[in-house]
Amino acid sequence: MLNPRRHPARRTRLRGLALTVVATLAIPLVPAVAQAAAPGPGVPTGPSSAPGSVTALSGDPSAAPGGTALTDPSSAAVPDDDGRLRSGTIFPVPPDDFYDPPADLGDGADGELIRTREQPAGLSARTWMVMYHSTGATGDDIPVTGRVLVPHRAWRGDGPRPIVTVAPGTRGIGDDCAPSRWLDYERPLIEPFLLKGYAVVITDYEGLGTPGLHTYMVGQSQGRVVLDMVRAATNLGASGLEPGGKVVIAGYSQGGGAAVWAGELWQSYAPELDVVGVAAGGVPADLTAVSERLNGGLGFGFMLLAAFGYDAAYPELDLDAYFNDRGRRLYEREQDACVDTALAYALQDIDVYTDQDPRYTDAWQARFAENRAGANPPDAPLFLYHGLFDEIVPPGQAATLRDEYCAAGADVHWQWHVGEHVTTMVTAAPSVVTFVERRFAGRPFWSHC
Template sequence: MSQNLSARRLRLRAVALASMVALAVPLAPAAASSSDPDPSPGLLADTGSAAVTGDDGNLLPGTIFPVPPDDFYDPPAGLGDGANGELIKVREQPAGWDARTWMVMYHSTNATGEDIPVTGRVVVPHQAWTGEGPRPIVTVGSGTRGVGDDCAPSRWLDYERPFVEPLLLKGYAVVITDYEGLGTPGTHTYMVGQSQGRTVLDMVRAATNLTASGLRAGGKVAIIGYSQGGASAAWAGELWASYAPELDVVGVAAGGVPADLTAVSEDLDGRIGFGLLLLAAFGYDAAYPELDLDGYLNDKGRAMYAEQQDACVDAALAFALQDLDVYTDEDPRYTAAWQARFTENQPGKNPPRVPVFLYHGLVDEIVPARQAAAYRDTVCAAGADVRWQWHLGEHVSTMVTAAPAVVAFVDNRFKGRTFYPTC
């Protein structure tokens, strides 16, 4: 990579950092590895963070990359299949919260039914749990990080902190999946809800299989997420009853949900979020090889595809205001094959029979509000108990302004308080 391109990417990453309201915080000292499967000792002290530390162990402000090498994300040779949520690797790591944090690798199932290794984090507050039953768990679907291995949520920015930190302060455990192909081998299946939803659910199973965490099966579970994570939370809610019925899910909070990918892509084409459309095309092609994205690309498109296989969300900003027809000979979105897969991954028709909190920004420039309202109407028509909330903001700010309502929703669900739906 040339120095000019490197400088450009770093400037874009600085923009992404500012827009996502990430905060640099001190790291706790490294803790000893647990006795759970394959603690992988001897790796870098803080390989779970993409940020850079100074001599005093604190994060240096504004330093995000490079991500240090870390073979934790490499599955063991001859892994074979395993039960969903079965642990493959465990490593305790420093945390920026008043909590213990573990990296885990676990088994999950992708959109076509194949066993896959997935990584993620388990975060448990130091404070003892004094409530009824096992400590509740909040499983988080992360927002867009990109498609490259360096973009894994466990290695990049914690811009879900407005949700995560208040939940930890209330004594709840928080678990955050990296999804399929982020960190682990293969291209990330970005925006493929059937895969994302399963990894969110299996993250809970993995956490309760981690004996050192003190978490136990049978406790209450809440599912939350925003943007890509909102779609993941929505899909986890839809899959829960059939895929992980043993989990005691008590509520789902999903914001900024890109439910109708055709409608979302039409708003992204030629606009500021065009790079996200490209990432979604990569993700669907990775999940469903029969879609044959290469067959629709022109020479410029093939060159772009080859160059952007490790793209993080910041790199996608460089494609703002471009058009899909610059990279394609034929638009794949409206073909029967692509439409079938979009429909298969469009949530709303089978919502969970638990309280659902949906919210969206009125002036969202990335995920159009009209398709969010259509998703809400579909979920309501399907018989779900839904509370809907508009926020006077665009895409990023809505995540921040909605965070207190999400935390209150989760807290009320765990405490069994009355839920007041708007439909």
């Protein structure tokens, strides 16, 4: 067990500085650099869901919840396709009963559609919201929502139109944070894929948008819903997508973990899919190692979200039994937390909220082990990448994942990027696009193993 840091007063003094640094660097950086990385002028980019797919918000977009005016809304949000501003949890999300599943889900197979809705046209793709069947963390049939984007132009390549299933990065655990509600900060990937004629599908994960708490960072759940998102898209007749087409799995950060888990589960869970590659960056493969980086660091809030996610997935972990009174108040207050809220807990320690650190108990270690990536490498080319100065996800455990995959006979192309967590996502985007294009074209793959 790590020795707890015992300087709450110092943490309080440093917290404001840390938040200022993170907000100054990270929030403006993503849309600005993403704009530069996107192909061609005039392609809107943003921090958070899919192009051309978010319906207009009602109300005054210049006011935050509670009536507080934003003095510079452009610093925290970018225009959506209809010109309105929205970002993260700054602006209220209108009610949408699409996310409310029917009382009886029936006996649908994984990937079978529950409901669909076409969204207003925008950018270079037709867009649908879908709700589909999948298998949750403990094997239950669950409803999951997501988006399907299909380019307007006909596919001219060989075989059915290829599909990229993009596993989204961290949005939070509250329903209003669901990726399908916002412009994606995966936009530097999504729009280039659409311009090349590929379909893009994006899951909301278990418990994001739909009832129940999001099982944040539970790899097996995330991997299954990413694969079932492809099945759902090919079950959507109006999309024109056909089973049997080539599939690439891509993701970064939380999405990188989901992508490698989808790759590891693919051959046993969805062997009918023709997965020809997996691109994953910033992968949190070993949550024990990741938590040791986050505890007391800038990303401590993400560790809290992961604790909530594991408790939601595995009730026997009983997180409440470890909390002190302060921790219980935190848990009640942050059930709807989005990623911006996580930043508010920078430089804090788990001992502030617990009487005993649950991470190193037998029960928690067993669940972490079940969701540690690396044991079953996919039989498809892997492109793994990581930032040398990643302050959120430790580079060492990502390199260990690479080594384990290579030792098991996988084909891995590896890239280090001279950057931290946010910038690496953007600087790696062109390489990810090239990897996907080469996989769909059947070009040779250069493995570093």
